Amino acid sequence: MSEVAATGISVLLVDDHPIVRQGYRRVLESQGDLHVVAEADNAAEAYGAFKAHDPDVVVLDISMPGASGLEAIRNIRARSPRARILVFTMHNEAVLVKAAFGAGASGFVTKSSEPSAVVHAIRSVARGERAMSDDIAHVLAADSLSPTGSVLDQLGEREIEILRQFAGGATTEQIATHLNLSVKTVQNYHYLIKSKTGARTDAQLVRLAATCGLTRI
Amino acid sequence: MSEVAATGISVLLVDDHPIVRQGYRRVLESQGDLHVVAEADNAAEAYGAFKAHDPDVVVLDISMPGASGLEAIRNIRARSPRARILVFTMHNEAVLVKAAFGAGASGFVTKSSEPSAVVHAIRSVARGERAMSDDIAHVLAADSLSPTGSVLDQLGEREIEILRQFAGGATTEQIATHLNLSVKTVQNYHYLIKSKTGARTDAQLVRLAATCGLTRI
């Protein structure tokens, strides 16, 4: 329970829901060795808070579709490669998990995990180890056994993100705003995704996204 | 701050994420007058826990869309009409909100609300009042400016048929051909269906059709 220095582990909490954040804080701080030194409620703030507090571990909830979560991971790691980032989200799609690790995350834990598993993961990544919850391990394992060139493999990160939000019901303008892009660019991606996947209709696109686990219905 | 009996308010927490649940518990219990008497992590358990503990307020996270959250609300209310249920979720679609209230919820609060707004809402519903967070009020207000009604019941035969084919991935021309209609008419139906259901996007339409069992994915 205390493989860590007497000073404990400092944590930066990133989540866009205030009350959720406050809940995590209480759970983590009740552990004794975990100290939440800062909170942030979006990717931009996350980077600022990281620079300001240099925490041992960043617990990052990219709950909203990947959004700029991957970007935040890259930004933080670009600044300090020793940063330990634990992604903590309700999503469990293999694409997302691989993207997160690819971006430099040290761990990936779903919210369906037991609290004890989460704090254990935090301690693990603080020690420099890689960590993931059991369900994520299963998802990755299953995924690695299927040589199925999923349709999603032909799509870039941006394209997947936009497809996810679109399939989730978001408007073109909403997506543009969320991702800070021009409406025109989102429209172009929309078209590009359709031609890449061969979908002739928005409805087909949604079904595609659903069958690929990009969105649930 | 204490319009409630000295015994305080007993709460049943329902959320499918253990750590989130534990976080809420801590936030609520730090209030003094709120006591979490039980937790559940799915709709079925929620009903059992309600029967066993008869809490003043059920705080229910129907995180998955449609899902069985509404069913849980109905079950609980069928058993005890005086039950107070506060829906607490990250979703803010008007359809969902109306469905929740229609099923018997007393309040609807999004996770982007301040923690204080959440505990305030709990106290409100405990007093028998209706409660909702500001963002939900805005969504409902905007929505109510075009009286939509429930959902599929307001659609005519033709409309349902066209929605089914559309959600199945059919092109406007294909639908027109299949039904022997002019493209223009199909377009008009498309538009009509959107305005009737309140869907702003084709993707939302597909999701709607799917949750209504009109199409499989």
Add this chain to the structure above:
DNA sequence: TGCAGCTCGGGCAAATTTCCCGAGCCGGAT
């Protein structure tokens, strides 16, 4: 008889989609 609602389509301005294009960036191959 008259109202109400579904079905079917026309019209037309506004918005979006569809393609095609170039530019910057980066990583990998030569």
Add this chain to the structure above:
DNA sequence: ATCCGGCTCGGGAAATTTGCCCGAGCTGCA
């Protein structure tokens, strides 16, 4: 060092669709 290819980002312009209004014929119902 250089080129190539892919991703990202947007402009432009024609084609299409949307959004919203309209009228007409049909039904069932009061």
